[in-house]
Amino acid sequence: MKLVAACVTADPRVLAFIKSSLKGFRLEFYASAAEFLRAGPGAGLAVIDASLPDMSGGDLVSVLRGDKKTAGALLVMTGSGPYSPAAAAACFDNGADEYLAFPPEPGLFRARLLNLLSRGRPAGRGPEKPAEYKFGALLVSPDARTARIGGTALKLTALEFDLLIYFLRNQGRVVSRGVLLDQVWRAGREAGPRSVDKRIEALRSKLGRKLGAGLGTVFGVGYIFKL
Amino acid sequence: MPRRPKVLVVDDEPDYLQIAARVASKAGCAVVTAQTALEGVALAGAEKPDMILLDVGLPDISGFEAARRIRKVPALAAVPIIFFTVRSELDMVSEGLGLGAAGYVLKPFDPDELARRIKAAVSPSS
Numbered sequence: 001m002k003l004v005a006a007c008v009t010a011d012p013r014v015l016a017f018i019k020s021s022l023k024g025f026r027l028e029f030y031a032s033a034a035e036f037l038r039a040g041p042g043a044g045l046a047v048i049d050a051s052l053p054d055m056s057g058g059d060l061v062s063v064l065r066g067d068k069k070t071a072g073a074l075l076v077m078t079g080s081g082p083y084s085p086a087a088a089a090a091c092f093d094n095g096a097d098e099y100l101a102f103p104p105e106p107g108l109f110r111a112r113l114l115n116l117l118s119r120g121r122p123a124g125r126g127p128e129k130p131a132e133y134k135f136g137a138l139l140v141s142p143d144a145r146t147a148r149i150g151g152t153a154l155k156l157t158a159l160e161f162d163l164l165i166y167f168l169r170n171q172g173r174v175v176s177r178g179v180l181l182d183q184v185w186r187a188g189r190e191a192g193p194r195s196v197d198k199r200i201e202a203l204r205s206k207l208g209r210k211l212g213a214g215l216g217t218v219f220g221v222g223y224i225f226k227l
Numbered sequence: 228m229p230r231r232p233k234v235l236v237v238d239d240e241p242d243y244l245q246i247a248a249r250v251a252s253k254a255g256c257a258v259v260t261a262q263t264a265l266e267g268v269a270l271a272g273a274e275k276p277d278m279i280l281l282d283v284g285l286p287d288i289s290g291f292e293a294a295r296r297i298r299k300v301p302a303l304a305a306v307p308i309i310f311f312t313v314r315s316e317l318d319m320v321s322e323g324l325g326l327g328a329a330g331y332v333l334k335p336f337d338p339d340e341l342a343r344r345i346k347a348a349v350s351p352s353s
Binding site for chain 2: 032033034037038053054055056059062063064066067069070170172173174175176177178179218222224
């Protein structure tokens, strides 16, 4: 029986690469997220281009992980843009099982996919969350709730730590004050746009000048965290 | 001077409305905005935008229903619509893309990616 891989890409270079490196597989090609979703994806292997015509590959991975029919799929991202550690980390945070910058070495690509298929995905496993985040010199462990810069522990309040984790999980994305109040403050905590500004300022200060500058204000209404 | 493409942004959350409008403006577009779906449908008919950035969870009718109504206007039957939303359930994404949307962008979003998608939608040959 042939191994099956769904390949979601509109890029002819990615398509040609997959065809040549996955000989012997039964390949199903989809040129957009719409086409792929229309076909009714299941829990098999899918290779997803980071940049699709109608959706980002990372958003598609996140959507697939969130649905019970596709949560167990083996999802591999290939980024056609230049490799960046932040892009790779974001792919894993969205729930990808593997990330390979394009073009990967064909033998390695095939071996990684075969390895994933042989191991499968444990039932009921949710989206991958990295055990640690690295952002420049900053190292954050969500489980241990520790944040360090060059080995020195940061003294963050519980709210500042939650805020930092939210930004690390949404690197490069604009986050409005309203979303922060909803997702980080939640019910029962002090609330209001001024509270957000005050906490951001405190977090910036604790991160220090260089890393704190990565926490930018966008157009006066939201924030973005990127190096 | 060539005419700037016109983008209609519909979102009930003022922060996102403002951010998305700024992104579209920086992408070289003229921008009109609405905070409810029905206002958006009316504005689309009056302004004939070159593309529409449409939230899904709006207070009066859903963004999907608004898209259906907009598409019924002959002059807007093919206008590119990008859904711009926190709704990440697979069924919702399938429904949105199934309406022929040019894109589906999840919030919080990457402004550079949104700008790229807006530019691609207003000049599909680029």
